[in-house]
Amino acid sequence: MNKKCAIIGTDDRLLYLQEELSSNLEVKLFSTMVWNEKLVQDIHEFQPHVMFFPIQAMMMEHPFTLPKSCEVLFIGKKFEEFESRERKVFYYLEDEQWIWDNANLTAEGFINYFYLNEKRSLYNKQFIITGYGRVGKRLAYALHHLGAKVIISVRSEHQLFEAKSYGYQIETLDNIIQKSEEQSTYLINTIPSKWLINTDASCFIKVFDLASKPGCLINNEDNIPINYVNPTSLPGMFFPQDAGYLIARSVQTQLSVLEEEK
Template sequence: MSKWLVVGTDQRLNILNDVLEEKGCESCYLAQDSFDDKLKLILEEWQPNRVVLPLLAMKQPIPAELIGKDAVLYTGQTAPGWLAELNKSGINYQSYLENEYFIWQNAQLTAEAFLQVFYEQTKRQIAGKHFYIAGFGRVGKAVAHVLHSLQASVTVAARAEEQLAEAGLLGYTPVRLTPTVHFPDGYLVNTIPSQWLEAASCLHIFDVASAPGCLKPGQTSEYYTIHLKLPGIHFPADAAAVLADAILRMDTEERGATCLKENESD
């Protein structure tokens, strides 16, 4: 039987532990983001074979020798050096941040949470407004879709030719993202996780990508705001449900793959 340990201070992980227990799983929760003696004691006494780690990389990761050989780790962001240690020790791990189901569902929650941020900050309606979406990955597509459905005018700025072609096909105005691209009016929603933008003097910029944000080093703007972990902040229960579904799907596939390997070896 699977014994789960969920580690992390993000509210989604606390709720995830509750979801696992509601589904009949044996689960233990520890609200911290770094390895210490308390986590060591739980690993030794609880001996989990399923461990869910924080969304952000742990300040001090778990030593590989404390992880059972039959355990599966479900990780968020991780330090490359620690992954190398896990690989050397033959420990099985998967990143839920790279799971397509989680990525798309999380993108939808991010788009809906952005609407709440926009309403709170601007006290304006979306219909009839002009929005630029920088980047057309999963989050960019989700944000563009919800804005377009609310009758906003949407311009997609991207570098890839296929993304520009897709944006045009979906009814958005495509514009190539270059170092000299200009956003003359409206609102800019950044979904690109890199520092690429020189701040405009009056353009309102909503950054929904990861830290440190899209402004180039040394750039500042009173009209710039960054919004991290939007799903977890605005929809913690829904975000936790998405995370739980993704991890349980991954675990079902993992158990299926393990059974297949055992049958092949018989």
């Protein structure tokens, strides 16, 4: 008899995760982002051995309890309910292979998003990318090879000169507002912290904030600039099948490691 796996979440990628895992597990998808009494009851009736939780933290409306059958948890964003549980816990957002593969899909997803919403070519357009982590690097590479002018802006001197070594223009994060006053440049933010004053968004043609919520705006509740967008989960938006298979590969790899350890 196959072990059971419960997948929780509403993301389209999870349908393909379910499809891939079903070859070795009995999988059931619970389409919700709310941890409530009904969900707890349904999960206890199903008695899963493996549970997959969504990337974003769920809304908690009921005490967090899991059936005794549950042996392994796959978690997206960390939150307190999981910290003291005596089960194997894997934070799939920290899987290095998944991070890089997902960064590739994010870069390609941004290009799709730009074409659909701006209805303009990337060629010869100027983009400032703030942040030079995995997503920033893959974006810079993709945009550069499509003929865009790429400027990398970070505070880290190490990352600045790494970017320069690949042929990109560089600028310190403290100077990009001053350098962009003519509103001739697009800004793509990948830094997951609040650093951009709302009124400074007007210095750019448009601000594409790819960081997870709450994004880069210092005041992100009121006076959202009209040229600011926060298109998160681009892989799920444009490539749910590919993105779902990437998550499945990460889950399957970890489960295989656990089997080998027994």
